[in-house]
Amino acid sequence: MFTISQFAQAGGVGVETVRFYQRKTLLPVPARQGSTRHYSEDDLRRLKFIKKAQAAGFTLDEIKELLHLDVSHDHSRANEMAQARLIALDIKIAELQQARDSLAKLSLQCCHTNKGPCPILKAFDI
């Protein structure tokens, strides 16, 4: 059982972020124990889930849906969302890889030409 600041720390987020997720109903607001609220391991697992899903590029709204699916056990919808995200990730990765490669090439060229217009700046034009 954590206080909100312990909980936030354990999840690697700020206290305000926890409250923000509660407002968004991504996290439940636990019942008070006396004057303050206490967070369980279950809440922590949920918070970590949010972080992981976020790293995979899901938006908070999508994550909310995933969390609700978890309750309703809607298997195929979850898979559908995963597939869509997978495709989006592949596209994004390919784009970044492409940008990375041309930037690397340019930087290399830049090292060799100390005079004249900078290849990095010039070659972006193409």
Place this chain on the structure above:
Amino acid sequence: MFTISQFAQAGGVGVETVRFYQRKTLLPVPARQGSTRHYSEDDLRRLKFIKKAQAAGFTLDEIKELLHLDVSHDHSRANEMAQARLIALDIKIAELQQARDSLAKLSLQCCHTNKGPCPILKAFDI
């Protein structure tokens, strides 16, 4: 020579985006030719540069700096920025790749288990 809407279309952005870039001094505001302003091929190259640099993950502020470097021919600063971006891109790509792989694995598992808790939702917990 383009009108603003032709220019925007040629660059693959909206008219409002062109004006926004002008406000940010990423694009010059060309002199009026009569009542309207006209955009050159040079402006278009600049606009496309912005798009490319953006695809490589540079922020608009960084792009502004790059554009100014182009004027002052500061070679090494441009290379420095390219290096920093390269590192950031590599990190980002690795993260996305990692997220992609675990998501793919989960989705595959999901296809095989039609009963019980969804592996996608469950396994994010780990």
Place this chain on the structure above:
DNA sequence: ATAAACCCCGTACCCAAGTACAGAGTCAAG
């Protein structure tokens, strides 16, 4: 000669995902 379709400028608004702050309560230690 008038309506559609542009242009100009300035200001305001949008979104996601937080982050900050104000004003009040509670609790333990010195």
Place this chain on the structure above:
DNA sequence: CTTGACTCTGTACTTGGGTACGGGGTTTAT
């Protein structure tokens, strides 16, 4: 018995990158 560290709620602000709107001025086709 007060000081400091926390908690609570609610509301407002921030950032980045646009997008929209209002009130005017031209230009062009019919």
